[in-house]
Amino acid sequence: MTDVSARPEDPPTSTTADTGAAGRTLAVASGAAFIAFLDLSVVNIAFPTIATTYPGTPTNTLTWIVSGYAVAFAALLTPAGRLADALGRRRLFALALAGFALTSLLCGLAPGAGWLIAGRVLQGMTAAFMVPAALGLVLAATPREKIGSAIGAWSAAGGFAAVVGPAVGGALVESLGWRAVFLVNVPIAIALIVPGLRLPVVDDTRRDSALPDPVGILAVALGLGAVIAAVTEGQSWGWTAPGTLLALIGGTALVVFALVRSTRHPEPAVAVSLWRNRQFAFANAGSFLFGATMFAWLLAGPMFLDTLWGYSVLESAAALTVGAVAAMVTSVLAGRITTPQGQRWAGVVGALMYTAALVWMSTDAFGPDPALWSAWVPAGLLGGGGIGIVITVLGTAAASSVPPQQFAAGIGMTVTARQGGGALGVAMLAAVFTAVPDDAVRAFHTLFTVCAVIGVAVALLLAVPSHARTADQS
Structure with a gap:
């Protein structure tokens, strides 16, 4: 098993990193995060128009234009992070950016629905390689004491994508057609490649002598993809349908196989040894749980505004901006907290802020009558602000517990946990609305x-004390 401890022959790490280089790295990586997370949501706005372009294609097939990206993205994050540490983060980052530009072009020029779905799956795959490599570069170039600030800024870029996503998507569809939603990625990705290739070579703190186990990589990618696809699409496929059960059982078996194999292989596909660190394990568990509740809430928001309050797409986008802006601001502020105890209590406060917003939204204050300023805006500020804090605190906890030579692998595993929880959250939303089909207010x-x-x-x-999270596991 790969040793997770730093080794004497490792070159100097982020503690001696040049401040200017760290800033350039963060700027490039934030740009990559922006386009990667933008494409998780921006297509939702274009979907109705895309559906009219392919009237002969069943709706349940067309939904893979949205879910195909999300499933591929979540399935490959863990093995992508491991490969980034093995091949070199800068090299993989540049290749992933080029791939993202190419697959975005394929989506924009797709002659049929099948081509578009295939392009979206490939686009999600390239985004999965781009994200952990990008954040791994940031962590390697950033002094340890400033990692929280870097993660806060990087998280804010993802939050900014959520802010402008609906507006950008709506404007592009309205003025240039749905293909522009994909084609706009091409010049942005190309513009990031050149500065990406010029980033300092602090990404290769230690090259593994061999590539990670290819059998394990294939097993974990296919397994995670199958499980997430089943959980995401189970409501439409039918939870007891043969395809759903096969994906759930078969996918779970493949993931278990990959994890067991990784405990014995000299070059494991999954850096399971990282879970020996309690802080990293806690951060992964927190990311999974928070992903479940956060994704369900984020998806329910536009549904609530449309179904109960009758808001238009642009009105909904404006209302949703409140929480997204709050998350951007608090993620940057949370990143400035440097002490473990301060981060822990900030995370608790953020989670309680988020919870308070949800408790409020479960009352009659959020009924069929619109209450934008008296209810939605303050709840959005409270909940969105809590999200920004929790995401930053969990990301900082995970990053600070991972040795530099495994930054990308650790980040890939943490983001996978959040995306996996998110798939569960989407399934939870579907289950609630199925259980309460005739009363939308009660369902929400x-x-x-x-x-x-x-x-x-x-x-x-x-709230678990830091010393309990970092207790020796040997």
Whole structure:
């Protein structure tokens, strides 16, 4: 098994990194995060128009234009991070950017629905390689004491994508057509490649002598993809349908096989040894739980505005901007907290802020009558602000517990945990609305209550003292 401890022959790490280089690296990586996370949501706005372009294609097939990206992205994050540490983060980052530009072009020029779905899956795959490599570069170039600030800024870039996503998507579809939603990625990705290739070579703190286990990589990618696809699409496929059961059982078996194999292989596909560090394990568990409640809430927001309050796409986008802006601001502020105890209590406060917003939204204050300024805006500020804090604190906890030579692998595993929790959250939303089909207000209130309960669990997890998280595991 690969040793997770730093070795004497490792070159100097981020403690001696040049401040200017760290800033350039963060800027390039934030640009990559922006386009990667933008494409997780921006296509939702274009979907109705895309559906009219391919009237002969069933709707349940067309939904893979949205879910195909998300499934491929989540499935490959863990092995992508491991490969980035083995091949060199700068090299893989540049290749992934080029691939993202190419697959975005394929989506924009797709002659049919099948081509578009295939392009979206490939686009999600390249984004999965781009994200952990990008953040791994940032962590390697950033002094340890400033990692929280870097993660906060990087998280804010993802939050900015959420802010402008609906507006950008709506404007592009309105003025240039749905293909522009994909084609706009091409010049942005190309513009990032040149500065990406010029980043300092602090990404290769230690090259592994061999590539990670290819059998394990294939198993974990296919397994995670199958499980996430089943959880995401189970409601439409049918939870007891043969395809759903096969994906769930087969995918789980493949993931277990990959994990067991990784404990014995000299070059494991999954850096399972990182879980020996309690802080990293806690951060992964927190990311999974928070991903479940956060994704359910984020998806429920536009549904609530459309179904109950009758908002238009642009009105919904403006209302949703409140929480996204709050998350951007608090993620940057949380990143400035440098002490472990301060970060822990900031995380608890953030989780309780988020929970309080959900409790409020489960009351009659959020009913069929619009209450934008008296209810939605303050709840959005409270919940979005909490999200920004929790995401930054969990990311900082994970990054600070990982040795430099495994930055990308650790980040890949943490983001995978969040995306996996997110898939569960989407399934949870579908299950609630299936259980309460005839009363939309009650369904939303039930969902918000369940999300609040998970928020309390995250707060309790974050409240565990730091010394209990970092106890020796040997």
